[in-house]
Amino acid sequence: MPTIIMTKWPVKIDGSVKAKAMTFLQRLSADDTTPGLHVEPIENAADPRVRTGRVDQFWRAVMFRLDGDGDSHYVVHGVWPHDDAISVARRVRLKVNPVNGLPQIEETVETASPPPAPTPPPAVAEKPLLVQLGRTTEDLVDRLGVPPDVAQRALNAPDEDALLDLAQQHEGWLGLLLLDLATAEPIEKITERLELTAPVASADADADLLTSLRKPAAQAQFAFIDDQDELRRVIEEEDFGAWRIFLHPEQRRYVSRTTSGPFRLSGGAGTGKTVVLVHRGRALARRDPQARIVLTTFTTNLAESLRDSLALLDPRVPQPARLGEAGVHVAGIDSLAASIIRAAGSDIAAAVQAVLGDARSAPTGRAPATRWREVLDASSTSLPAKIANETFLSAEYTLVVLPNRVKNEDDYRRVRRPGRGVALDRAKRDSVWELIAAYRALNRMDGTLDFAEAAAVAAEHLTATGPQADHVLVDEGQDLAPTHWQMLRALVAETDDDLFIAEDSHQRIYGARIVLGRYGIRIVGRSQRLTLNYRTTAQNLRYAMGVLDGGTYVDLEEQPEVTGYRSARSGPPPSVQKAESLIAELDLIADQITTWLADGTLPETIAVLVHDRFQRERVANALIERDVPARSVDRDKPAAGRVLVMTMHRAKGMEFTKVVLADVGFQSAAEKVRLGGLDESERLDAELRARSLTYVAASRARDELVVVQRS
Numbered sequence: 151m152p153t154i155i156m157t158k159w160p161v162k163i164d165g166s167v168k169a170k171a172m173t174f175l176q177r178l179s180a181d182d183t184t185p186g187l188h189v190e191p192i193e194n195a196a197d198p199r200v201r202t203g204r205v206d207q208f209w210r211a212v213m214f215r216l217d218g219d220g221d222s223h224y225v226v227h228g229v230w231p232h233d234d235a236i237s238v239a240r241r242v243r244l245k246v247n248p249v250n251g252l253p254q255i256e257e258t259v260e261t262a263s264p265p266p267a268p269t270p271p272p273a274v275a276e277k278p279l280l281v282q283l284g285r286t287t288e289d290l291v292d293r294l295g296v297p298p299d300v301a302q303r304a305l306n307a308p309d310e311d312a313l314l315d316l317a318q319q320h321e322g323w324l325g326l327l328l329l330d331l332a333t334a335e336p337i338e339k340i341t342e343r344l345e346l347t348a349p350v351a352s353a354d355a356d357a358d359l360l361t362s363l364r365k366p367a368a369q370a371q372f373a374f375i376d377d378q379d380e381l382r383r384v385i386e387e388e389d390f391g392a393w394r395i396f397l398h399p400e401q402r403r404y405v406s407r408t409t410s411g412p413f414r415l416s417g418g419a420g421t422g423k424t425v426v427l428v429h430r431g432r433a434l435a436r437r438d439p440q441a442r443i444v445l446t447t448f449t450t451n452l453a454e455s456l457r458d459s460l461a462l463l464d465p466r467v468p469q470p471a472r473l474g475e476a477g478v479h480v481a482g483i484d485s486l487a488a489s490i491i492r493a494a495g496s497d498i499a500a501a502v503q504a505v506l507g508d509a510r511s512a513p514t515g516r517a518p519a520t521r522w523r524e525v526l527d528a529s530s531t532s533l534p535a536k537i538a539n540e541t542f543l544s545a546e547y548t549l550v551v552l553p554n555r556v557k558n559e560d561d562y563r564r565v566r567r568p569g570r571g572v573a574l575d576r577a578k579r580d581s582v583w584e585l586i587a588a589y590r591a592l593n594r595m596d597g598t599l600d601f602a603e604a605a606a607v608a609a610e611h612l613t614a615t616g617p618q619a620d621h622v623l624v625d626e627g628q629d630l631a632p633t634h635w636q637m638l639r640a641l642v643a644e645t646d647d648d649l650f651i652a653e654d655s656h657q658r659i660y661g662a663r664i665v666l667g668r669y670g671i672r673i674v675g676r677s678q679r680l681t682l683n684y685r686t687t688a689q690n691l692r693y694a695m696g697v698l699d700g701g702t703y704v705d706l707e708e709q710p711e712v713t714g715y716r717s718a719r720s721g722p723p724p725s726v727q728k729a730e731s732l733i734a735e736l737d738l739i740a741d742q743i744t745t746w747l748a749d750g751t752l753p754e755t756i757a758v759l760v761h762d763r764f765q766r767e768r769v770a771n772a773l774i775e776r777d778v779p780a781r782s783v784d785r786d787k788p789a790a791g792r793v794l795v796m797t798m799h800r801a802k803g804m805e806f807t808k809v810v811l812a813d814v815g816f817q818s819a820a821e822k823v824r825l826g827g828l829d830e831s832e833r834l835d836a837e838l839r840a841r842s843l844t845y846v847a848a849s850r851a852r853d854e855l856v857v858v859q860r861s
């Protein structure tokens with residue numbers, strides 16, 4: 151049967167034509183000799199491989215036919231109205247780039263006019279960007295294989311935005327190369343990353359083209375379609391669901407590579423980490439249909455969206471509801487812990503004993519989030535306020551007591567507390583332990599565990615009874631607590647492809663900074679970074695990165711976190727507006743959204759992001775009062791027809807066309823008091839998380855970002 155190789159089509163087609171194109175391609179992939187398809191060569195075509203095919207009376211597909219491996223292969227270039235299709239088919243040529251070995255579709259110029267003279271660089275005071283970076287025509291043309299006319303335009307591009315615009319005009323490897331050139335990266339590094347090598351021509355030109363089409367960098371633009379279902383999904387999706395089909399060569403590498411132990415993939419917001427995880431989940435399931443794969447993340451909402459993405463990528467991948475079954479089990483990290491405990495039944499008592507030092511057969515519920523407050527209110531501790539507060543106690547419990555399985559006062563006197571800013575002498579340790587003992591007593595009385603306790607208990611149970619998964623994939627790793635990591639470590643045996651962790655320490659908005667090596671997860675030498683942002687425009691990305699300036703970030707291996715992300719897209723600069731009062735702020739937000747709606751933006755693609763639930767309700771109500779269709783989004787899934795108002799925490803992992811960030815920089819009186827009462831190290835960390843939250847929120851905007859600051 152013929153193989154279909156899809157490309158990113160240069161011209162978009164609408165729904166009804168898409169449906170016909172799909173029928174045409176399905177029939178072609180079943181049998182290219184089917185009558186009615188009219189697969190025909192074109193006279194005087196620049197490329198003898200070019201074929202047109204009949205989509206309907208009016209539309210034609212333009213394709214290249216390659217013969218190899220005993221079958222025919224059709225590289226589908228696009229669908230055009232009949233006359234345009236014939237004209238395109240005459241001009242296009244598929245060839246192997248002689249310098250970098252990648253496939254290239256080029257259009258020949260029909261007229262005999264001489265090639266345009268190179269345009270002189272515009273008269274600007276500064277040298278063009280690439281010239282400033284020391285790039286030369288030889289670098290671009292002879293070492294990287296950039297076509298000379300594109301190289302000339304790139305070398306003339308005055309700044310990064312102009313180069314981005316040029317990159318956006320070129321699909322696939324050429325666009326990626328132009329983005330890479332805008333960084334100060336050495337040419338050798340770019341060559342290595344995109345695996346560029348001069349082709350070795352054989353006697354069979356079609357076979358050479360097929361080899362070239364299979365190279366990793368080629369697959370950012372050309373995708374071999376495995377079967378009819380896949381074909382249908384590719385065509386039905388808007389923009390052919392680029393993330394599902396056309397992966398960046400680096401993404402593709404992390405999807406399929408075998409890792410000899412835990413692997414960490416870091417990368418800024420929007421660099422496609424989640425996309426890699428979802429593809430990797432499918433790749434592992436395909437490689438071994440019996441494999442028990444766990445895909446987990448920090449919250450239930452994020453887990454839901456991973457489930458949806460995996461089903462969209464490939465509905466055939468089984469997603470068992472129960473841990474331990476073949477397929478990809480997707481669950482939030484805390485519900486994973488809960489299900490391990492539930493499934494253990496009364497056998498969990500030993501694990502509870504090992505963590506808490508008391509026997510409880512079946513913990514029934516979740517400790518309330520206000521528990522530390524209750525403990526403090528009921529105590530007459532003499533500890534200073536910098537220690538006797540919920541933030542310190544819950545961090546001490548989660549970061550020191552639970553991961554070290556501290557069960558009594560003696561254990562606590564001896565335990566090491568690396569990385570905890572506040573020093574505790576013996577008397578203070580004893581007083582802190584009194585509060586911890588009171589906390590445990592309350593939980594014991596109502597039969598509850600908190601999230602970190604549950605993960606520790608699950609970890610102990612797994613350590614005693616054995617792993618329940620063959621591969622574990624983790625998203626949002628920066629937010630997980632030590633006992634979560636202990637549980638994940640025990641969930642899978644230490645072997646190849648055991649743990650694959652996606653994380654971005656700039657986006658840590660929940661937990662404390664931790665070091666993976668302390669919890670048995672040794673990454674050394676197996677960590678890589680994605681650097682190309684697919685979501686956000688370069689302008690929005692610059693704003694979001696600016697928010698992080700001044701903070702010191704350290705990754706899960708205690709190394710300074712690096713920045714240096716690039717964006718694949720360009721757009722208007724973010725607009726930062728000041729509001730004198732709450733009313734002025736609400737008016738400003740309503741006016742901005744009304745303008746966007748009047749321009750035809752769909753309401754559900756607009757989000758207003760705020761700090762807390764109280765503010766969320768206030769903004770949603772204010773918008774409705776001002777006749778803006780809006781909806782406050784909590785745990786529920788956002789629905790169509792209304793502008794979404796949600797907390798910045800809730801927006802984690804999501805994206806919107808247009809975003810308003812409300813009350814940025816504003817701190818309520820209560821928050822000021824809370825921060826003022828913290829120890830210096832705890833306060834600095836809280837400030838770092840606040841910056842990260844603004845970074846997360848700003849990086850949700852695909853196209854336009856409006857920031858409203860309260861003066």
Ligand SMILES: Nc1ncnc2c1ncn2[C@@H]1O[C@H](COP(=O)(O)OP(=O)(O)OP(=O)(O)O)[C@@H](O)[C@H]1O
Binds near residue numbers: 418
């Ligand atoms: N190869 C690709 N081609 C086109 N779009 C892509 C590609 N990879 C990722 N994207 C798109 O980029 C956006 C961000 O991807 P993704 O959510 O995986 O990034 P992330 O690194 O997990 O982001 P965050 O850390 O902010 O959650 C999504 O819209 C995704 O569809």
